[in-house]
Amino acid sequence: MIPPGVILAGGLARRMGGGDKGRLMLGGQSLLSHVITRLRPQVSALALNANGDPARFADLGLPVLPDGVADHPGPLAGVLAGLDWAAVQGASHIVTAAADTPFFPPDLVNRLTRAAEMQGAQIALAATPGPHKVLRHPTFGLWPVALRDDLREALAGGLRKVVLWTDRHGAASAMFPATPFDPFFNVNTPDDLAVAEGMVP
Numbered sequence: 001m002i003p004p005g006v007i008l009a010g011g012l013a014r015r016m017g018g019g020d021k022g023r024l025m026l027g028g029q030s031l032l033s034h035v036i037t038r039l040r041p042q043v044s045a046l047a048l049n050a051n052g053d054p055a056r057f058a059d060l061g062l063p064v065l066p067d068g069v070a071d072h073p074g075p076l077a078g079v080l081a082g083l084d085w086a087a088v089q090g091a092s093h094i095v096t097a098a099a100d101t102p103f104f105p106p107d108l109v110n111r112l113t114r115a116a117e118m119q120g121a122q123i124a125l126a127a128t129p130g131p132h133k134v135l136r137h138p139t140f141g142l143w144p145v146a147l148r149d150d151l152r153e154a155l156a157g158g159l160r161k162v163v164l165w166t167d168r169h170g171a172a173s174a175m176f177p178a179t180p181f182d183p184f185f186n187v188n189t190p191d192d193l194a195v196a197e198g199m200v201p
């Protein structure tokens with residue numbers, strides 16, 4: 001079954017000076033628009049995880065899911081918000097993508113799903129080969145609704161680092177090629193945005 005998708009945009013964008021990083025312009029469209037264009041054809045439904053006034057995203061026509069956990073505990077709070085939304089729809093899994101990562105692969109969902117199946121795992125995270133070791137991209141994952149209460153408890157217990165939680169559950173890795181550049185390049189700083197301009201196809 002094709003899963004619904006959730007775009008993670010709930011962070012504070014401190015390295016960018018705050019605000020909605022997804023609204024920054026890149027190659028004539030916003031980062032969010034790049035992400036929506038890539039994710040929409042791969043998923044059964046789409047939602048945006050973001051905090052603060054949801055009305056500022058009304059133009060996107062997407063459900064806006066706030067974190068249910070206070071004080072910006074990190075992307076796992078967005079994953080949980082997505083899982084709670086998917087549970088209401090009767091979906092078994094969601095796929096997440098980060099709003100600051102405009103070039104992720106068009107076969108993201110397919111490869112995540114296959115990796116979970118082939119490695120007998122409930123969770124799959126995207127990965128690319130790095131210079132010294134495999135790099136995992138923990139905001140790009142396939143997540144099961146069945147683990148949402150486990151995740152809620154982990155967050156309530158203070159867990160913040162994504163891979164600490166996914167390692168507990170033996171997450172699969174879905175490998176993607178990283179040439180000519182890593183498709184999970186993400187924009188954290190103004191310098192990153194300038195680099196990304198040079199990567200726009």
Ligand SMILES: Nc1nc2c(ncn2[C@@H]2O[C@H](COP(=O)(O)OP(=O)(O)OP(=O)(O)O)[C@@H](O)[C@H]2O)c(=O)[nH]1
Binds near residue numbers: 098099
């Ligand atoms: N829902 C939710 N998402 C978050 C949170 N913190 C980060 N994210 C998302 O996770 C992804 C990676 O975030 P980071 O680069 O660590 O944080 P950021 O807010 O984008 O930027 P910095 O504040 O500069 O670290 C982005 O898509 C963020 O929107 C959070 O507390 N809640």
